[in-house]
Amino acid sequence: MQATLTVLGSGTSMGVPTIGCACAVCRSSDPHDRRTRPSIMLSYRDPGDNDRHVLIDTTPDFREQALREHITQLDAVLYTHTHADHILGIDDLRPLTYHHKPGRMPLYATPRNCEFLRNMFRYIFEADYKFGGLPLVELKPIEGAVELFGARFEPVTVIHGETPILGFRFGSAAYLTDHSSVPPDSLAKLRDLDILFLDALRYKPHPTHSTVEQSLEIVAEVKPKRAFFTHICHDLPHEATNAALPPGVQLSYDGMKLEFEI
Ligand SMILES: [Zn+2]
Ligand SMILES: [Zn+2]
Ligand SMILES: [Zn+2]
Numbered sequence: 001m002q003a004t005l006t007v008l009g010s011g012t013s014m015g016v017p018t019i020g021c022a023c024a025v026c027r028s029s030d031p032h033d034r035r036t037r038p039s040i041m042l043s044y045r046d047p048g049d050n051d052r053h054v055l056i057d058t059t060p061d062f063r064e065q066a067l068r069e070h071i072t073q074l075d076a077v078l079y080t081h082t083h084a085d086h087i088l089g090i091d092d093l094r095p096l097t098y099h100h101k102p103g104r105m106p107l108y109a110t111p112r113n114c115e116f117l118r119n120m121f122r123y124i125f126e127a128d129y130k131f132g133g134l135p136l137v138e139l140k141p142i143e144g145a146v147e148l149f150g151a152r153f154e155p156v157t158v159i160h161g162e163t164p165i166l167g168f169r170f171g172s173a174a175y176l177t178d179h180s181s182v183p184p185d186s187l188a189k190l191r192d193l194d195i196l197f198l199d200a201l202r203y204k205p206h207p208t209h210s211t212v213e214q215s216l217e218i219v220a221e222v223k224p225k226r227a228f229f230t231h232i233c234h235d236l237p238h239e240a241t242n243a244a245l246p247p248g249v250q251l252s253y254d255g256m257k258l259e260f261e262i
Contacts, residue, residue, distance in 0.1 A: 003044035003262035005173060008065035010252045011035025012201055012233040013085035025234040032238035032253040036061035037085045038177050038231045042170060044262050046149035054148055056175055062089025076148050079109035080177055081165035082116045090121060097136040104138040111141040151262045156186045161208035171262035177231050180208050182218055193224035194260050200229035202236060219249055228252040
């Protein structure tokens with residue numbers, strides 16, 4: 001099936017511009033240098049000819065991202081992990097969950113992350129509100145690949161500092177955010193890709209995130225047709241960084257759209 005990947009956010013946890021920072025990238029007039037927190041959406045037509053939209057992560061910027069991209073429907077959310085920059089927009093799913101009545105919008109995460117989300121957002125999952133006002137969502141623990149509306153989403157484990165978290169492969173594309181390393185078993189799941197998204201925070205090493213250089217090594221190893229970097233901080237000016245990257249590798253940016261086979 002033909003699918004569209006929309007980059008909702010390409011920025012690191014603090015976003016770019018960063019609050020209180022007056023560096024050149026934070027003051028840049030290039031719209032590509034404005035990066036909201038990291039998330040993508042996959043859109044495709046299912047075998048029953050219905051449009052489907054699957055979100056990866058609900059960032060604190062989800063509301064702005066949804067308004068910017070005119071999102072009117074969301075069918076499911078997949079979570080990579082439970083850091084604040086990937087989950088705090090959960091409440092803004094609210095208007096999009098109403099279309100799921102009398103059901104609930106499914107949220108897929110590892111069993112451990114489902115437990116974390118249940119505890120973190122007790123007001124949603126243990127609610128006793130008489131008058132609504134809550135997102136109508138349900139947690140769906142996943143142990144392995146999940147099929148959503150005719151498309152297969154395969155978890156790809158990456159290491160984020162000391163913690164294993166999830167990336168996902170879906171058809172000819174894969175999205176890995178928040179990794180400091182990618183284990184060999186996971187690299188093996190990334191063969192023959194048209195599109196590969198990788199974490200590339202900055203040039204300087206970081207304990208929990210990949211650098212431009214480290215992610216270029218992954219690109220050289222798995223050889224996707226095109227690679228895009230995300231979770232980018234204010235150390236990387238869009239235009240100058242892109243000019244220095246090898247062919248087939250680019251920084252992603254908020255609002256970027258890519259076509260691929262899912
Ligand atoms: Zn993050
Ligand atoms: Zn800055
Ligand atoms: Zn993280």
